[in-house]
Amino acid sequence: MAMREVLPGLFHWRAMHPRIHTEVDSYWMQDAGVLIDPLLPQEGIEWFAERPSPPVAVLLSNRHHYRDAGAFVERFGCTVRCSRPGMHEFRPEQQVQPFDFGDGLPGGVVAYEVDAICPDESALHIPAMRALALADGVVLGGPAGADGELGFVPDFLMDEPAQTKRGLLAAYERLLAELDFEHLLLAHGGPLLGDGRRRLQELVDAGGRTAFESF
Secondary structure, eight states: OOOEEEETTEEEEEEEOTTTOSEEEEEEETTTTEEESOOOOTTOTHHHHTSSSOOOEEEOSSGGGOTTHHHHHHHHOOEEEEEGGGGGGSOGGGOEEEEOTTOEEGGGEEEEEOOTTSTTOEEEEEGGGTEEEEOSSSEEOSSTTSOOOEEBOOGGGOSSHHHHHHHHHHHHHHHHHHOOOSEEEETTTEEETTTHHHHHHHHHHTTOOBSOSOO
16 A cells, blocks of 8 residues: 555555565654654655655554564664563664653653553554554454454454453543544554544443454
């Protein structure tokens, strides 16, 4: 999928993940020079060199989303940030720096704890864009680009499915109560613009559901 501006100053693209062999989603906050969960887009890394502000930071919504962050470190000298519980995943040469939940991050982003599906699962709140970036706790079902149901990954991807789902529902209920956002930026499913909050609230109110049966 080609790079597209989905909100003023916020770009989204989708690319094939080489390990899980499915398309995943990445985001670029242009004014701040901040990437979220980046795989390289079809335009290539030089697309970013032509932007008004070069990349300065990569934010990971969990430890599994390092993706092509190393290419941005090598080309632009970006810092890479991940929540502290996920730091065991990284080698020293990857130069990943920890953040704690509640910390303010580049681009005015604030990190919040989700946990449940993995200890480092984070929600990245972007107040200026009224957006919330989510990792693996909820995904969008259906074919890539389709407007499927918002829900959980299949049970086989959870260590303790019943406990994990309860934890995710509690986390999202808390975030809905505490944070002002309108849009969801999914790492698996793309952006839900305008109705992201409503759809997350509906999922919580429904007691959860599985988005699709294969991943």
